Amino acid sequence: MKIAFVIGAPVTHSGHGVVSQGMTWKKGLEERGHEVVLVQSWNYYDWKSFDAILFFMHNEFVVDYINAVSKVNPNIYYAPVLDPDFSIFMMKAISNWGCSRLKIYNRYYKTKRIFPCVKYVLVRSEFEAKYVEKGWNVPKEKILKVPLSFNLKPEVTNFERENYCFHASYLADARKNVKRLIDSAKKYGFELKLAGKLRNSEEERTIYSWIGDVKNISYLGFLSKEDLLSHYTRAKVFALPSINEGVGIVALDAASMGCDVVITNLGGPQEYYNGLATPVNPYDIDEIGKAIQSCLNGKTNQPALQRHIHENYSLQKISEILENAFRN
Known part of the structure; x- marks a missing residue:
């Protein structure tokens, strides 16, 4: 398969958690024989050529990006990478608060528009899944738990601690x-x-x-x-x-x-x-x-x-x- 990875924000420091997650997934998929393309915003891509397009992070840029690309290729996947420090009730409330005509909205308000375009929302934990399901009203069948993997494994295990x-x-x-x-x-x-x-x-x-x-x-x-x-x-x-x-x-x-x-x-x-x-x-x-x-x-x-x-x-x-x- 040919798979596109799109990140929704500039990378301002080394050790960026979402970059680490994406690069690890890229490595794993390539080891299984797939081609993974890291999308750069200045480049032109034949979006129809991708078997899957995975968007990382959540913001208005990603929402608009998904809406645009989904018109060309329906194979859209979304990993919002949510680390919310507020309740599910608050997520639900702010996701529905706003007014498009008056352009009064927060960064979560537009998100609900993209889920009809998305095949799966990828989450890292049941905790994150609850926010997606109950906060954004995404059907359970569209939510897929994909945990993170460890990056390091010892060659031997009997270390002196x-x-x-x-x-x-x-x-x-x-x-x-x-x-x-x-x-x-x-x-x-x-x-x-x-x-x-x-x-x-x-x-x-x-x-x-x-x-x-x-x-x-x-x-x-x-x-x-x-x-x-x-x-x-x-x-x-x-x-x-x-x-x-x-x-x-x-x-x-x-x-x-x-x-x-x-x-x-x-x-x-x-x-x-x-x-x-x-x-x-x-x-x-x-x-x-x-x-x-x-x-x-x-x-x-x-x-x-x-x-x-x-x-x-x-x-x-x-x-x-x-x-x-x-x-x-």
């Missing part, structure tokens, strides 16, 4: 909740190692002000793939207590590499672990700290967690789901 907690993300991003993770390490005294990109000097000052002069917390910088792998194979625990997270591929990779995982109990991430990760209220410093401390002190779900991830979220398995959807 060190007694520290590891976290990697855009550290100053409020939704990653790093301030509370740091505060929990200060209160409970466990060793915490932080990695990730700081995009400017203001973010750097913020992180160092949160850490202060305590000795059990360190910032490692933006790590190379080799250094990242090193910490995934050495850390006993990986923590991702985000207040808003779609999946959290870093935690999925950490589990695949043998870390125990402490994960937010909000949104879709905890669905991936089948009860083998420790969910926490991300607003509760004590709950975060006690969960991490418990894992560091001997509580573990490994190697059962690693086995669960490898059996259910391999790229081969996810690519097969995508392939079957496009062949429908």
Whole structure:
């Protein structure tokens, strides 16, 4: 098959989550013999030549793009990549609020127009599926769950673990909740190692002000793939207590590499672990700290967690789901 991938927003930084998802799916489909074209807006394409056209992200640009392309080719698929921080009721309300004639509307208002044009809406979790079904009134039969796959798998599994907690993300991003993770390490005294990109000097000052002069917390910088792998194979625990997270591929990779995982109990991430990760209220410093401390002190779900991830979220398995959807 010949498949087009269209992303709905400019990519302003490396490590972009939607780009990572798209490039991983591209790799998996190409390994199964399909051609995947990354669409560039300045280029002309023979849209009729594609067996499937997959749009990523949600905004007005994507809505207009889908409406235009669907008139030429009906094989439209849509992965909105929703990480909502509001209720399903609010999604339903704002999706219906507005007035086209007066041009009074929000970025969700026009979305309902495209679903008659879309064969499947691809979601990453049941949590996301509920927003699509109940917030946008999309029929269940048009919603297909396509989980994300892990990116890393160890060649061996019996690593010698060190007694520290590891976290990697855009550290100053409020939704990653790093301030509370740091505060929990200060209160409970466990060793915490932080990695990730700081995009400017203001973010750097913020992180160092949160850490202060305590000795059990360190910032490692933006790590190379080799250094990242090193910490995934050495850390006993990986923590991702985000207040808003779609999946959290870093935690999925950490589990695949043998870390125990402490994960937010909000949104879709905890669905991936089948009860083998420790969910926490991300607003509760004590709950975060006690969960991490418990894992560091001997509580573990490994190697059962690693086995669960490898059996259910391999790229081969996810690519097969995508392939079957496009062949429908």
